[in-house]
Amino acid sequence: MHKYLLAFLLLSTAAHAQSVEFSKDRFGNNKDGLKTALKEIKSGDEWYNSDPPRYEQALPHYLEAQKLNPENAELNLKIGDCYLHSGFKPRALAYLQKAYQLNSGVDPRIHYLLGRGLHLNGKWKEAMAEYKQAIPATGTKNTSAFTQDIQKKLKECENGQKLADKPTRVFIDNAGPGVNSPYPDYGPVISADESVILFTSRRQGSTGGEKDPESGGFFEDVYQSNREGESWSAARNLGETVNSAGHDATVGLAPDAQRMLVYVEDNGGDLNEANLRGATWAKPQRLGNRINSKAHESSAAYYPDGKSLLLVSDKPGGLGGRDIYKVEIDGRGPAVNLGPAINTPYGEEGVFLHPDGKTMYFSSEGHSSMGGYDIFKSTFENGKWSAPENLGWPINTPDDDVFFVISASGRHGYYSSFRDDGMGSKDIYQITFLGPEKPPVLSQEDQLLASRALPVKETLLAPPVPVATSQVTILKGTVTDAATKQPVEATIDVVDNSLNQTIASFRANAQSGRYLVSLPSGINYGIVVRQEGYLFHSENFDLPAGAAYSEVVKDIELKKLDVGVKVVLNNIFFDFDKASLRKESTGELTRLQALLTETPALRLEISGHTDNVGNAAYNKDLSQRRAKAVVDYLVGKGVSKDRLTFAGYGDTQPVAPNTTKGNRQKNRRTEFKVTGK
Incomplete structure (x- = not known):
């Protein structure tokens, strides 16, 4: 009986828990403790009540005071509010729930804040219940905006529930100590083959060594790491050539990792471009006024040809917040908004274009977001962008998920996140996409004639699951x-x-x-x-x-260019079993013509070659006729006939054994040999 009575008393105490004030009655003879607690609260309040509030600076002071009295409702609420504005938002929930338990009227915002805490922990239904009880904070002038915000968050919870019920099959692994540090590391960009990663870090040892007076953290610098087997080499700071004493962040990298886009704070936020010269990055140069404006240009991505960018900007005339635009780097036309299929009345950010040139990844607060920014995928087909597809849970979370990039293979993605296995702050993670799960096969035998004593059976194989590849x-x-x-x-x-x-x-x-x-x-x-x-x-x-x-x-x-040198002309094509040149050969023939024009003394032998399939005499004749077709083309373009000879060698001069399809293709070739210069 005693244990049931004890449980009842504990529940009664919890149900009637009251907030404990920071007073002499609570601290008794511990005057130093009370003095310390009040001092910490005062310091925290100075940051918390500043304009704008400095939540991250206030939080350590509140946590110190909370050690001395964990039962104060107002302090728990402030700690929860600070966590809601930090990189560790899910931690807010426990403090907000404690504040409400101690005093349900601790703050008019309590149901909204509880909704945020539950939302950020993926407790979708509970969050919706709190949001529905939320009222505007005291002094709120625009109650319609508050109502719209609540409706949006309710929809985000509905989206989150649907996505969490059907999670994306992935592994999410910390990129390791070569890349990550105890300080914030984020904004990864990679080469197409994943051999190079560049990212932004606010770690100790930044260029200039100073801290940002607003955030209290070190200024941003760009770092680089190279793939070494299955891990990343120790990251190196790109130095004063790329990094300044202020904020410098990488936002885009060409697929070959020879060109990089760097964000700087000039002019409210601009994009510069740096080129790799050998092993050293050259000083970033400001991109033109068609790309950088008086507005804030925060992110960009190269098209595979390197001639155009996808650009994120909050320039006037957008659809709301920041929008995504397409712009030619060296062209004359203005940046073109991608339109309402992609851009929403909310914010878009962190754009990335896959090396296939048609698959775009970006983050948005709109579309089917489950909270904050979610990462979406869209494909450019038939002249338009497809409806954005949410990458799903657990890649996306109720918090902001931005600056996602993916390898050319489509196998690995990279982004930054706050997670329990982090090295102390925001870390960079590698996502491995596993593809759809193969459905189970309960029986692989089809009993065709079940009425017989020994039925005839046919083995049925499980249907293959297609693996999406780039x-x-x-x-x-x-x-x-x-x-x-x-x-x-x-x-x-x-x-x-x-x-x-x-x-x-x-x-x-x-x-x-x-x-x-x-x-x-x-x-x-x-x-x-x-x-x-x-x-x-x-x-x-x-x-x-x-x-x-x-x-x-x-x-x-x-x-x-030496006498006797041979060069294979891999882009000369003939119709099957004929000596007629196809139009796709024009470019190669034009290059050969230009070589002869630029070097007037140059003399060449054009030769044709085949594999060993078929009649040897026929192959030799075909190869000779094809070589002659090339000579005739060049002569027809004004090249002197006495500078050219032709020969057909059939299968007598193979460059590889004729044992495989690939080798036979190598042997079927047209080439030239320098006979004089």
Whole structure:
């Protein structure tokens, strides 16, 4: 009986708990404790009641006072309110509930604050109940805005409940000590192949070493880390060339990690661009007035061709808050708002464009957000952006989720978050997408003739679950001198062979010779590598629409113009089993014509080659006719006939064994050899 009586007494005490004041009656002889507590509360109130309130500065003082008296309703409410405005918002709930338990009338805002605390902890139904009891704070002039806010938060809870019931299958792992520190680390951007990550940090050791007087934390600096196996190398500060004594934050990185967008506080918030020169980033340069305005430009992302940006700005004329625009970097036209399919009456932020050039990720307070900013995905198809799709729980939370980026493969995403396994503050996390779960198969046998004593059975395989992959190919490698093996800072042109147009140009790294090119599916690409003093090198990638993600490593050796040097012309195409040139060959033929024009003494042998499939005599004749077709084209464009010869070698000069389909394709080629210069 005694234990039941004790439980009743405890419940009665809890139900009638009263707030304990900071007074002599509470502290008795502990005068020093009371003095310390009141001093801490006074210091906290100075920050809490400032304009604007400084919640993060007030919180440590309130927590010290709370150690001396945890039963004060007003103090618990202030602690909860401070946590609601911190990076650890879910911690607010326990303090707000304690404040309400001690004094249900502690503050007119209590039901709204309880709703926020429950909302941020994913307690959707309980949060909705509190929101429905919320009333405007004393002195609120615009009650209609408060009502709209409550309605929006109720809708967010409904969205959260639906999304949490069907979670996205992912692993979310801390990126580790190479990237993260005990200080805030956020805003990750990555190269398309995940070999490089740049991010913003407010850690000790920042450039200038000073702290922001408003926030109390160190000024932002840009850091870089490189992939080493399964982990990241120790991050390094990019130094005074990139980072100033003020705030510097990275917001965008080109797929090849050779160009970076940096946010600076100039002019209310502008975007600068830095280029990688060898192993060193050059000083960021301000982008033009069409990109930076008197408004706040907070985020941007490169298109794969490097010619345009997706831009976030709160410039006048938007749909509400910050909007996403598209703008050409070196063009003349104005930035174009993406319109109401993407932009809402609320805020949009943290835009990122996948290397496929058509899949956009961004954060929004609108659409089907479950609270604050959620990360959404939209695809550009048939001339318009698709309806944004919420990435779901647990990627998105009731708090702000922004600045998400994803690898070219679509396998890994990166963003920053406050989590229990963090290293002390906001950390960067890697998201691994697992794809849809394979449905269970309860029986894999179909009893076709069940009436028989020994039924005939057919084994049924579980239907395969499609794994979504990005429709993009990453071509990467190094460019070197064929003789010296030293890196060459060559230009890599990406050509649409069907249109004979150069759609993008990149540079190999001056120090390493490394390059990376992103090739969205659906185009017959010609890749042309050129550098003054060398013969051009060409590659062909014909990627049909819908081609799945792949990574191709291609090291390229550029050859100097010497007698006897051979160069394969990978972008010359013939009709099947014929010697008629296809129109996709025009670009390669034009480059060969330009080479002959620029070097008047140059003499070439054009040769055709086949694999060993079929009749040898026929193959030799076909290869000769194809070589002659190239010569005839060049002569028709004004090249002197006595500078050119042609030959067909059939299958007699293979460059690879004719044992695989890929090798046979290599052997079917057109090439030229320098015979004089």
